[in-house]
Amino acid sequence: MNYETRIKELGLTIPDPPAPVASYLPGLQAGQFIFTSGQLPFANGRLAFVGRLGGDYTTQEGSEAARLCALNALGVVRSLAGSLDRVKQVVKITVFVNSLAGFTEQPQVANGASELLQEIFGEAGRHARSAVGVNALPLGAAVELEMVVMVK
Amino acid sequence: MNYETRIKELGLTIPDPPAPVASYLPGLQAGQFIFTSGQLPFANGRLAFVGRLGGDYTTQEGSEAARLCALNALGVVRSLAGSLDRVKQVVKITVFVNSLAGFTEQPQVANGASELLQEIFGEAGRHARSAVGVNALPLGAAVELEMVVMVK
Amino acid sequence: MNYETRIKELGLTIPDPPAPVASYLPGLQAGQFIFTSGQLPFANGRLAFVGRLGGDYTTQEGSEAARLCALNALGVVRSLAGSLDRVKQVVKITVFVNSLAGFTEQPQVANGASELLQEIFGEAGRHARSAVGVNALPLGAAVELEMVVMVK
Numbered sequence: 001m002n003y004e005t006r007i008k009e010l011g012l013t014i015p016d017p018p019a020p021v022a023s024y025l026p027g028l029q030a031g032q033f034i035f036t037s038g039q040l041p042f043a044n045g046r047l048a049f050v051g052r053l054g055g056d057y058t059t060q061e062g063s064e065a066a067r068l069c070a071l072n073a074l075g076v077v078r079s080l081a082g083s084l085d086r087v088k089q090v091v092k093i094t095v096f097v098n099s100l101a102g103f104t105e106q107p108q109v110a111n112g113a114s115e116l117l118q119e120i121f122g123e124a125g126r127h128a129r130s131a132v133g134v135n136a137l138p139l140g141a142a143v144e145l146e147m148v149v150m151v152k
Numbered sequence: 153m154n155y156e157t158r159i160k161e162l163g164l165t166i167p168d169p170p171a172p173v174a175s176y177l178p179g180l181q182a183g184q185f186i187f188t189s190g191q192l193p194f195a196n197g198r199l200a201f202v203g204r205l206g207g208d209y210t211t212q213e214g215s216e217a218a219r220l221c222a223l224n225a226l227g228v229v230r231s232l233a234g235s236l237d238r239v240k241q242v243v244k245i246t247v248f249v250n251s252l253a254g255f256t257e258q259p260q261v262a263n264g265a266s267e268l269l270q271e272i273f274g275e276a277g278r279h280a281r282s283a284v285g286v287n288a289l290p291l292g293a294a295v296e297l298e299m300v301v302m303v304k
Numbered sequence: 305m306n307y308e309t310r311i312k313e314l315g316l317t318i319p320d321p322p323a324p325v326a327s328y329l330p331g332l333q334a335g336q337f338i339f340t341s342g343q344l345p346f347a348n349g350r351l352a353f354v355g356r357l358g359g360d361y362t363t364q365e366g367s368e369a370a371r372l373c374a375l376n377a378l379g380v381v382r383s384l385a386g387s388l389d390r391v392k393q394v395v396k397i398t399v400f401v402n403s404l405a406g407f408t409e410q411p412q413v414a415n416g417a418s419e420l421l422q423e424i425f426g427e428a429g430r431h432a433r434s435a436v437g438v439n440a441l442p443l444g445a446a447v448e449l450e451m452v453v454m455v456k
Contacts, residue, residue: 022417024433030395030454031336032183038434054288054404091182096230099288101204108289112176117318127174130190132248133288134360134439136403136408146434150182179451206440213362246338249439253356266327279329280448282342284400286439302334 001017003084009120014084015042015075033091034149037075040141041068045132049142054103054135064114066095068112069145074120090117090127091094091148098142099133106131113145121131125152155236155272162271166236167194167227181227185243186301188228192293193220201294205285206255209294218247221297222265228239233303242269242279243300250294251285258283264301265297265302307388308422309395314423318380318388319346326371331380338453339381344445345372353446357437358407361421361446366409370399372450374417378424381394385455394421394431395452410435417449 022052027036028105041049041064049065051057057065070093078084095110097103110131115123137144160164166301168177171252177189193201193216201217203209207216230236247262262283269277289296311318323332330433331340345353345368351371355361361369374397382388382431399414414435441448 023422023430024397024414025430026432027396028393028430028451030393030430033397035432035452037432038436061301077441089180090184091180092187093176094434096434097288101287104290104292106159106288110176111174118175126175126177128178128180128187128189128298130246130248130296131290132190133284133290133295134436135287135439136401136407136410138337138408138435138437140408144434144436146432148182148187207322216354226397234397241332242333243332245328249440253439254445255440256442258440262328263326270327278327278329278332280330280450281330281337282398282400282443282448284342284438285442287439300334 002013003087006120015072017076017079027080029080032150034043034077034080035130036073036147038044038146039072041065041143042072043068047139047141050140051142052098052100054100059105059108062109062142065143066109066112066145067116069143070116073145073147077149085119087124087149088149088152089150090121090125091150092128093145093147095131095136096138096144103133106133155239158272166230169222169228171232179232181232182235184302186229186231186232186303188225188299190296191224191297192223193217193221193295199293202292204250204252205261206252211257213238213263214294217295218264220262221295222268225297225299227296230303238303239273239276239301240279240304241302242273243302244280244296245284248254248286248296250289255285258285307391309423310424318382319376319384321380333384336454337349338381338384338455340377340451342448342450343373343376345369345447346376347372351443351445354444355446356402356404357413358404363409363412366413366446369447370413370416370449372418373447374420377449377451381453390455391425391428392424392456393454394429395454396432397449397451399435400438400448402441407437410437
């Protein structure tokens with residue numbers, strides 16, 4: 001139940017969310033739900049995967065990009081909830097995969113995020129999910145992920 | 153009000169959802185809302201529409217694919233709610249249509265899902281909807297649909 | 305707090321939503337949340353931006369299209385809530401940008417909507433947001449936007 005401890009045990013680093021800029025927020029709590037904005041695969045302040053699946057990256061690399069997006073989304077959730085121990089359930093993730101038209105392994109890419117969430121939260125990390133291909137993403141990122149979480 | 157009876161009268165078959173695999177779920181209830189994962193046009197365990205609108209399929213065929221996705225989504229809702237009689241309102245569907253760049257009839261494709269929902273649930277089946285084109289979908293499916301439903 | 309007055313002061317025109325046609329709705333309230341359907345950049349009943357970013361339109365023009373979509377979404381919210389003064393918080397917008405594959409400024413396009421929302425609602429207008437590129441949209445629209453709003 002103590003997810004923050006589990007995150008330490010797993011040796012994971014949850015990034016701090018970027019400071020809110022301009023007119024929208026990294027995420028927001030409405031009622032019991034936290035909605036994150038679309039997160040890109042940033043690591044140490046640098047966009048780590050720029051390009052398209054089916055061409056620039058393998059499915060395995062795409063799945064690492066999705067995992068990074070999920071870590072960033074959790075950083076947003078933590079900053080809003082105070083602690084990830086307050087997560088009651090990860091409800092839904094939507095994973096947009098920057099894809100060449102012939103690429104059809106969006107689910108395997110999204111697994112990088114889904115597996116991370118289950119590793120951390122167990123049953124409370126199992127979520128509904130949509131994975132879709134798109135032809136363009138902000139900054140040319142390989143993956144963009146948004147998350148809805150229910151908090152206690 | 154008895155939707156399960158109506159489904160029988162309409163001669164519709166709502167598929168059982170696939171067994172949950174891996175780290176995500178076919179759908180999830182959070183509070184009063186059920187969120188389904190993105191559903192593909194499976195019929196009898198087989199992906200029935202693989203290809204893109206504007207090329208491989210006519211708009212009418214796309215609308216049949218969207219209808220199949222909606223039937224699968226209802227299978228998920230039924231498995232979570234116990235019975236479709238517990239549906240209070242279909243809230244929102246998002247319909248991703250695998251499209252060539254010049255194809256612009258995503259709404260007509262999505263109508264296949266929307267009309268089915270109204271046929272079954274009447275006023276409670278009328279929902280908010282987004283229909284968008286994308287260049288790639290899991291397994292090359294022609295349509296992917298996710299649904300949010302409010303239950304009693 | 306009086307948003308309708310502020311809208312008048314800003315000289316903005318919020319369009320009436322289209323009459324519901326067929327089997328889906330311009331938007332829906334479920335619990336405290338209003339979900340709008342995907343809105344296109346209509347102005348005076350005419351689709352004002354038809355084409356793709358990275359080719360047919362500049363980023364600045366895309367941002368005007370996103371602003372128009374947001375005005376139309378607010379028309380839907382107003383029609384459901386009775387008045388925009390009942391808005392408690394704009395929760396989330398998703399902005400689908402009709403993009404050539406090389407176009408990566410979806411966030412700058414989406415800013416047209418985000419800035420409008422903050423202009424009208426202040427802190428209550430600051431929202432979570434996803435901006436993604438897609439290769440095709442209904443009627444060839446340059447932008448499609450959906451909105452989730454919490455009402456009092």
